[in-house]
Amino acid sequence: MKLFAVPDLPEIEPGDDIASLIDERVDLEPSDVVCVASTIVSKAEGRLADLSAFPAGPRAREIAANLEDATGEPKDPRFAQAVLEESVGLLIESPFLLTETRFGHVTVNAGIDRSNVPGHDLLLLPRHPSASAEEIAGGLDADRVIVTDTCGRPFRHGQRGVAIGWAGMPASRDWRGEHDRTGRELGVTVQNVIDELAAASNLLAGEGAGGTPVVVVRGFEFGDHEGSDEHFREIEGDLVRQALREWNDGS
Structure with a gap:
């Protein structure tokens, strides 16, 4: 798998066509995953x-x-x-x-x-990041697009890249039912691949004044796994969010 940044993108203005700007600067392959920073999506959408x-x-x-x-x-x-x-x-x-x-x-x-x-x-x-990803993908030769952002995480110092919208691929791949090297069946492992690709792309996208807001991931293979579009936890299964709500309501 290889990653490279799309060079020489201009300052994005409201109404700009991000897909066209990418297409003018790089020859994409159909299996590429295009990671686009939410900042330029928001600017193009007038946010x-x-x-x-x-x-x-x-x-x-x-x-x-x-x-x-x-x-x-x-x-x-x-x-x-x-x-x-x-x-x-x-x-x-x-x-x-x-x-x-x-x-x-x-x-x-x-x-x-x-x-x-x-x-x-x-x-x-962006108001609807996955819809934004769909729109960008519609103008590219590659139909897998991830809209990324950076944010902190509980129990960790610093920020990392995360996916907030995606198109053309499942959000996660499910290893449950498969087996490890000792033959033991996996019962809980679901790998959030769009977050992992967003984090990898953020190493190239950078921060501050020198950022390159579009990164292409080439050679990523989803593999022969079940896929899922579950990404953000629903409140019913999010014990941490439930505890925070109860704590906030009682404070």
Whole structure:
């Protein structure tokens, strides 16, 4: 398996055709997996915003005041309002906002970015990342596309690449029922391949001012396994999210 970044992409503007920009710069093979950073998807879809578009309500002002008390740093209640409007729920309200997005992703601040947003204050995540992946795939010779983002993880320091949308392939491959080298049947192993490919691509995509937001994975083979489109855990089976909700409701 090989990975390479798509070179010389311009600053993305609202309305830009990401698939065409990729196609102009690289010859894709049908089996390639194209990993696209959510930042450029959001920019192409016009998800740029200013804080003035989010006048703070009482709840946002309360949240901002509590965050100020917890962190000792000033917090703009308009940003809290933006997070509330981009979320369906808050799992943690202090000392940071851990949110549930409309499409199932659990992340800090609803994934709202405040860096590399020329001319605006905020960059919101795509509304429907998997639909965005489908649209990009429709303009490429390769039909496997992953929309990636970076976020932190419980029990780990730092951020990693994750998948927030995908098209043309299952999200995971199921090893249950197969056997290990000793002949023991696997009972719980389900491998989230789109997250693993997103993390691999993020090593090339980079961060900060020198990022390359599209990475092509060549030679990945899904193999002869059952596949599943389960990616974000449903609340009924997510014991950690249930515990956080109960803790937040009782705090």
